[in-house]
Amino acid sequence: MMRMTVLASGSKGNSTVIASSRTRVLVDAGLSCRELLRRMALAGEDPSALDAILITHEHIDHVAGLAVLARKLRIPVFFTEPTHRAWVRMLTPRTTMSYARWLDHLALEKQTREQEKEARAAAIALETANQLAGVENEPTLRSDDPNAVLELPDEAEPCDAESAETLPVAAKPDPAFLPVVEYFRAGTSFSIGDIGITPFTIPHDAADPCGFVFEAEGVRMALATDLGYMPPNVKQAIARSDVLLLESNHDLEMLRDGPYPWSVKQRVLSRVGHLSNSATAEYLSRDYDGGAAFIVLGHLSESNNVPELARLSAEQAIGDRMTLLGNKVLLASQTVPLEPICL
Numbered sequence: 001m002m003r004m005t006v007l008a009s010g011s012k013g014n015s016t017v018i019a020s021s022r023t024r025v026l027v028d029a030g031l032s033c034r035e036l037l038r039r040m041a042l043a044g045e046d047p048s049a050l051d052a053i054l055i056t057h058e059h060i061d062h063v064a065g066l067a068v069l070a071r072k073l074r075i076p077v078f079f080t081e082p083t084h085r086a087w088v089r090m091l092t093p094r095t096t097m098s099y100a101r102w103l104d105h106l107a108l109e110k111q112t113r114e115q116e117k118e119a120r121a122a123a124i125a126l127e128t129a130n131q132l133a134g135v136e137n138e139p140t141l142r143s144d145d146p147n148a149v150l151e152l153p154d155e156a157e158p159c160d161a162e163s164a165e166t167l168p169v170a171a172k173p174d175p176a177f178l179p180v181v182e183y184f185r186a187g188t189s190f191s192i193g194d195i196g197i198t199p200f201t202i203p204h205d206a207a208d209p210c211g212f213v214f215e216a217e218g219v220r221m222a223l224a225t226d227l228g229y230m231p232p233n234v235k236q237a238i239a240r241s242d243v244l245l246l247e248s249n250h251d252l253e254m255l256r257d258g259p260y261p262w263s264v265k266q267r268v269l270s271r272v273g274h275l276s277n278s279a280t281a282e283y284l285s286r287d288y289d290g291g292a293a294f295i296v297l298g299h300l301s302e303s304n305n306v307p308e309l310a311r312l313s314a315e316q317a318i319g320d321r322m323t324l325l326g327n328k329v330l331l332a333s334q335t336v337p338l339e340p341i342c343l
């Protein structure tokens, strides 16, 4: 069994739960921590059962609640290294950090992570040796550990950025502190629990943006939003999916005649912007293999699209295949979680 629950999709926040019977991951955390927890409760997803958070790219609609949620749940966050760096840079006020200081910060961060890795490896080795020798484990003291914030009781961990201000200065966490950071690379598969994950590069104006394909128990789910066009590598990566979460951002005419300033229109329309209804339709009619049970249209613009227009465009592109093999078209919403899709 595999499950996809889209908690939110659109320029005001993106987040999706992908679950097998044993493993649960959250893709992006683009709403406040509080709102993410509220949506998970609404959708019947248990936040304490999440194993990790995966980040597609550092735009605010994908990371708004990330740090607070990861610290609250004490789970690892998976990024590509450039995305992690861009995210840390985003949270670090530029006025107080020169380029030289930023380089120092990066070096220190790397050193800290390596030390943590070594410490973890040493702890595991010690534990294994002790287990073999039948020795009781001593609790590890971490008083000089930068991760000491982990020792805060739950109630002291704020659930949104504002309440961090109420903490005593000494306990105020680094805004970019995360319990564990793991790096992946586009094109290189990895696993979290029993879910196999293949990240792939998408054309978008971020440091190192990725889409994902998730596989467990013979089911394949793909997620590709925030892309300016459909390059061959994306078409190849998302082929043979059982569930396809695909961007259908804007109607071209609505965008052209809509309220956005010219520069923003150019950005959205560019090769590193967002996929239009017609670009998605073109993919669905020309390249899509027709094998998915569900096609979820996501990241719909609230100003430059109408859900029924996006649906009509996709359904027309899928044409006859809708009735033959499933291909049910669903619309992901910005404001409410989508009914969980279980296969």
Ligand SMILES: [Zn+2]
Pocket: 010, 011, 014, 059, 061, 062, 226, 299
């Ligand atoms: Zn986005």
Ligand SMILES: [Zn+2]
Pocket: 057, 059, 204, 206, 226
């Ligand atoms: Zn984006």
